[in-house]
Amino acid sequence: MSRKLLLEHINVPGIETYDVYRNHGGYKSVEKALKTMSPQEVVEEVQKSALKGRGGAGFPTGMKWSFLAKPEGVPRYLVCNADESEPGTFKDRYLMEKIPHLLIEGMIASSYALGANTSYIYIRGEYYFVLEILEKAIAEAYKNGWLGKNIQGSGYDLDLYVAPGGGAYICGEETALLESLEGKRGNPRMKPPFPAIKGLYGCPTVVNNVESIATVVPILNIGADEYLKIGTEKSSGTKLISACGNLARPGVYEIELGLSVEEFIYGDDWCRGIANGKKIKALIPGGSSVPILPAHLITKTAAGETRYMSYESLSDGGFATGSMLGSGGFIVFDEDQCIVRNTWNFARFYSHESCGQCSPCREGTSWMEKVLRRIENGEGNMRDIDLLADINKKIEGNTICPLGDAAAWPVAAAIRHFREEFEWHVTNPQDALKGNYGLLKTPAITL
Amino acid sequence: MISTQEIQAKRPPFSAEKLEEVQGVIKQFPEGRQKSAILRVLHIAEEEFGGWLSPETMDYVAGLLDIQPIEVYEVATFYTMFNLEPTGKFVFEVCRTGPCMLVGSDNIIEYIKKKLGISKVGETSADGMFTLKTAECLGACGYGPMLQCGKTYHEHLTPEKVDALIEEYRAKYSSTNSQN
Numbered sequence: 001m002s003r004k005l006l007l008e009h010i011n012v013p014g015i016e017t018y019d020v021y022r023n024h025g026g027y028k029s030v031e032k033a034l035k036t037m038s039p040q041e042v043v044e045e046v047q048k049s050a051l052k053g054r055g056g057a058g059f060p061t062g063m064k065w066s067f068l069a070k071p072e073g074v075p076r077y078l079v080c081n082a083d084e085s086e087p088g089t090f091k092d093r094y095l096m097e098k099i100p101h102l103l104i105e106g107m108i109a110s111s112y113a114l115g116a117n118t119s120y121i122y123i124r125g126e127y128y129f130v131l132e133i134l135e136k137a138i139a140e141a142y143k144n145g146w147l148g149k150n151i152q153g154s155g156y157d158l159d160l161y162v163a164p165g166g167g168a169y170i171c172g173e174e175t176a177l178l179e180s181l182e183g184k185r186g187n188p189r190m191k192p193p194f195p196a197i198k199g200l201y202g203c204p205t206v207v208n209n210v211e212s213i214a215t216v217v218p219i220l221n222i223g224a225d226e227y228l229k230i231g232t233e234k235s236s237g238t239k240l241i242s243a244c245g246n247l248a249r250p251g252v253y254e255i256e257l258g259l260s261v262e263e264f265i266y267g268d269d270w271c272r273g274i275a276n277g278k279k280i281k282a283l284i285p286g287g288s289s290v291p292i293l294p295a296h297l298i299t300k301t302a303a304g305e306t307r308y309m310s311y312e313s314l315s316d317g318g319f320a321t322g323s324m325l326g327s328g329g330f331i332v333f334d335e336d337q338c339i340v341r342n343t344w345n346f347a348r349f350y351s352h353e354s355c356g357q358c359s360p361c362r363e364g365t366s367w368m369e370k371v372l373r374r375i376e377n378g379e380g381n382m383r384d385i386d387l388l389a390d391i392n393k394k395i396e397g398n399t400i401c402p403l404g405d406a407a408a409w410p411v412a413a414a415i416r417h418f419r420e421e422f423e424w425h426v427t428n429p430q431d432a433l434k435g436n437y438g439l440l441k442t443p444a445i446t447l
Numbered sequence: 448m449i450s451t452q453e454i455q456a457k458r459p460p461f462s463a464e465k466l467e468e469v470q471g472v473i474k475q476f477p478e479g480r481q482k483s484a485i486l487r488v489l490h491i492a493e494e495e496f497g498g499w500l501s502p503e504t505m506d507y508v509a510g511l512l513d514i515q516p517i518e519v520y521e522v523a524t525f526y527t528m529f530n531l532e533p534t535g536k537f538v539f540e541v542c543r544t545g546p547c548m549l550v551g552s553d554n555i556i557e558y559i560k561k562k563l564g565i566s567k568v569g570e571t572s573a574d575g576m577f578t579l580k581t582a583e584c585l586g587a588c589g590y591g592p593m594l595q596c597g598k599t600y601h602e603h604l605t606p607e608k609v610d611a612l613i614e615e616y617r618a619k620y621s622s623t624n625s626q627n
Binding site for chain 1: 544587589
């Protein structure tokens with residue numbers, strides 16, 4: 001069985017309450033940091049652990065921390081990104097809902113490292129019920145002296161608050177999140193300056209994902225050396241995977257990075273294969289923004305090597321034959337599914353969620369959505385397929401934030417790997433209208 | 448600018464308890480940054496004032512936060528959770544994004560439409576009880592199909608569960624109304 005660092009005690013009854021959490025080793029990382037480590041030593045420990053940001057981009061957390069500006073007399077902020085909105089991703093919600101004190105403990109240790117005396121958890125508005133769980137846990141933490149003035153007699157002060165969003169995917173982008181936290185529309189900011197220099201209220205700010213912050217707890221508890229022994233050489237530690245789509249047992253799993261994709265999909269400890277005994281057709285391994293993989297590239301790379309759940313193995317082959325670990329939103333498609341319909345569905349998502357600030361994204365995402373809807377409904381022509389590729393190129397790299405890229409890449413990948421399916425919709429308009437390509441053609445490859 | 452008193456004349460103010468909650472939210476942010484409280488205050492206002500944000504409600508929130516009404520309008524119109532028109536007593540927001548679609552959200556949406564006797568998403572049932580909306584990914588991908596109603600997630604939906612849910616909300620409504 002794989003080692004668990006975050007979800008070890010997730011099934012302990014009452015783990016959401018302070019007493020049970022504390023009895024299971026809770027708040028030890030804060031004790032250790034406050035009593036035996038300087039803030040700089042905590043930063044160095046996290047750097048040494050090689051923890052990569054768990055929100056999707058995979059930027060090293062410790063390095064992000066090291067960029068934080070520290071001008072005299074200016075407050076610094078830590079903001080937790082709990083805006084989890086990437087389709088296929090629901091791990092942060094699971095963690096916050098089931099074991100809220102783990103995030104709070106991580107927030108205290110991380111805020112101490114960064115020298116922040118006020119920190120915020122920005123949570124998507126739809127998770128208002130989770131906000132209430134977090135606030136209850138925060139009140140317990142205050143009551144027990146882990147928040148507020150002079151925490152555990154250390155002289156360190158920290159106030160922690162939770163702020164809800166209002167329903168906008170774009171607020172998961174860190175500068176849009178900061179705009180939203182300032183009470184404005186979630187329009188991403190031009191960078192530079194990066195938040196580490198000018199973030200919340202123009203002050204130096206670090207924005208980290210929920211899982212990244214929670215992982216600081218085990219890193220401090222077991223030490224970076226021990227943490228580095230878990231996972232692979234390039235992907236240290238464990239990762240929460242949100243497994244969904246047509247799986248026999250979907251849900252949130254904590255894996256040691258480096259587990260084989262085959263074991264994760266079919267293993268008894270994990271997803272137990274495809275639902276209803278069907279065959280796998282495709283996989284999106286890291287949330288809707290990453291390239292889709294056809295069946296023959298899921299458990300093996302193009303070079304015929306075993307594919308593993310790690311940053312390096314999932315991206316093996318680049319965008320041509322690989323994908324990305326991303327947020328760990330692991331979406332599985334069975335043989336009955338239609339790739340065109342799904343690509344259109346995600347295109348509609350991005351068009352709906354574009355903030356409208358940059359023309360290539362605002363116009364391009366809705367144009368792609370229209371073209372894909374046309375193809376899906378049997379009203380497309382062959383030129384439309386190339387038109388999509390052309391729109392893609394015009395969005396990619398031409399926008400302030402990566403939402404444009406996130407919208408473009410999945411469409412490009414779907415056409416790359418499933419072009420015949422797009423063409424079939426054009427040449428068989430009557431059938432395309434009748435139902436799902438997958439159900440009509442059953443093209444899934446047997447593994 | 449219209450004075451707070453004038454706005455309050457048109458729009459009932461928050462109860463003392465809610466006003467205290469709002470003051471608490473404002474205090475979470477540094478002095479002069481009370482605008483940061485806007486999203487939370489709008490959520491509270493929507494819940495308090497009939498499930499939607501009327502122009503009067505938005506003006507009232509602007510007064511509370513000491514900002515211009517336009518600053519509230521631009522925020523309220525940007526974020527999709529806020530209803531800018533009256534809705535039914537309960538709003539069903541069904542997730543329609545990829546992972547939910549893979550497990551049958553399209554069928555659930557069709558079923559709810561039929562069940563409520565409405566012809567398209569966005570409409571309200573004739574008795575004014577239920578409004579059907581669709582939402583983009585609500586972070587319940589492993590437990591779909593699903594819908595959100597108020598602050599509650601209802602997951603692993605089937606037609607039978609939808610039937611039960613509608614009954615449950617009807618019962619909830621009649622019991623709160625008979626108490627009043």
